Every structure is written in structure tokens, then in C-alpha cells.
Amino acid sequence: MKNKEGILMKIMRYSFSIRGVLDEHNLQVVNRIATNGFMYLWIYTAVANIVMLFLPEAMITHSFTIGFVFINILVGFGGVSMYMSHQISKMKLNYQEVSKDEYPNAVRRAYRHGAWWGLLYGIYVYLITAPFNGFASWFTIGLTLFIIIVSWTSDTQREIGHIVKIH
Known part of the structure; x- marks a missing residue:
């Protein structure tokens, strides 16, 4: 019977160049890496938003908000993506x-x-x-x-x- 992969796993496979068949152990490793990446992003988002809520209203200008969004994008796409790529490469799943x-x-x-x-x-x-x-x-x-x-x-x-x- 052919193993059906969900759309999120297909996106992860393509994004992080995961090659070949994922056996049960490697699938658990990929799920652990994805969970850790999600948790890092979730914690960052929670802390960043709490800090934003407690900033004085005078500080929150248009350019400050744009900078905040840009930093969030860098952390999300850059930081978490780099972490996941590094972990997948360390496990040689993208070879x-x-x-x-x-x-x-x-x-x-x-x-x-x-x-x-x-x-x-x-x-x-x-x-x-x-x-x-x-x-x-x-x-x-x-x-x-x-x-x-x-x-x-x-x-x-x-x-x-x-x-x-x-x-």
C-alpha cells in the first residue's frame, strides 16, 4: 500500500529538500524538528507581541511598526528556517x-x-x-x-x- 503524505509534509519535503523514503524513525525526527521550530516561533511571537503591547503609544510609529514586521519576518523565515535546515542536514535527510x-x-x-x-x-x-x-x-x-x-x-x-x- 502506498503511503499518502499530507500537504504539509510535501511542503516540508520540498522546502528542506528531504529526499527519499521517510521511514518511521526519520518521520519522527522530522516531526520533532518541525515541532521544535514551531515552538521557537511561537515563543518568539508571544514575547514580541507582549513587548509590543507594553510599549508607550508614542513609540509605536508607522516606521516602528514596519520595522517590527520586518524583524518578525526575519525571525520566521530566517531564524526558524535556518534552524530546521541545519537540523535536517545534520541528520542527512536532505542528502x-x-x-x-x-x-x-x-x-x-x-x-x-x-x-x-x-x-x-x-x-x-x-x-x-x-x-x-x-x-x-x-x-x-x-x-x-x-x-x-x-x-x-x-x-x-x-x-x-x-x-x-x-x-
């Missing part, structure tokens, strides 16, 4: 074993994966910065392109680094 003949296809998939992540991060950065700098400003467009290139190359490099050739 892909391929034969010598399959290696070029695996590298192409790594480039495509990196391109998607670069594009997603670029769109995200564009949507965050465009309202402040203008949708057609050189800064917004330049920063977006920079993020796309950096995300694409770093994700592709990580993906290729986790491809293991077997004989």
Missing part, C-alpha cells in the same frame, strides 16, 4: 544518493530548485520593499534581482553539495 549516470539530472533539479527559491525570495523582497521605495524604483528592482541571484546560487550550491554519487 540524495544518485548513480554516476543520474548525476547530471540531479544537478539540473538542484538548479531548478534553486531558481524557484530565488524567485520566491525575490518576489517576497520586492513586495516588502516596493511600497516604501516605489514599485519601479532602481533600489527595489536592484535589491530584488540581488536577492534572486544570491538565493538561487546559495540554494543551488547547497543542493549540489548534498548530491552523493554512488557506484
Whole structure:
């Protein structure tokens, strides 16, 4: 019988490049990592919101609120994502074993994966910065392109680094 994965597990598999079959032990490890990541994010959100509630009203300007949102995004996407990626990599769940003949296809998939992540991060950065700098400003467009290139190359490099050739 084929094991049906939920949509959240499919998203985690793609986001963190989890390869191959997840046996019962590895599934428990992934669930533990996801639970820890969620708890870190939940605790941060609770503390940050409590602090925000007790700040004097005069401090909470528009730019302060934008900064607060930006820091929340950095912690959520950056901090928790980096923690989960590191833990999954430590367990070698994102390593892909391929034969010598399959290696070029695996590298192409790594480039495509990196391109998607670069594009997603670029769109995200564009949507965050465009309202402040203008949708057609050189800064917004330049920063977006920079993020796309950096995300694409770093994700592709990580993906290729986790491809293991077997004989």
C-alpha cells in the first residue's frame, strides 16, 4: 500500500529538500524538528507581541511598526528556517544518493530548485520593499534581482553539495 503524505509534509519535503523514503524513525525526527521550530516561533511571537503591547503609544510609529514586521519576518523565515535546515542536514535527510549516470539530472533539479527559491525570495523582497521605495524604483528592482541571484546560487550550491554519487 502506498503511503499518502499530507500537504504539509510535501511542503516540508520540498522546502528542506528531504529526499527519499521517510521511514518511521526519520518521520519522527522530522516531526520533532518541525515541532521544535514551531515552538521557537511561537515563543518568539508571544514575547514580541507582549513587548509590543507594553510599549508607550508614542513609540509605536508607522516606521516602528514596519520595522517590527520586518524583524518578525526575519525571525520566521530566517531564524526558524535556518534552524530546521541545519537540523535536517545534520541528520542527512536532505542528502540524495544518485548513480554516476543520474548525476547530471540531479544537478539540473538542484538548479531548478534553486531558481524557484530565488524567485520566491525575490518576489517576497520586492513586495516588502516596493511600497516604501516605489514599485519601479532602481533600489527595489536592484535589491530584488540581488536577492534572486544570491538565493538561487546559495540554494543551488547547497543542493549540489548534498548530491552523493554512488557506484
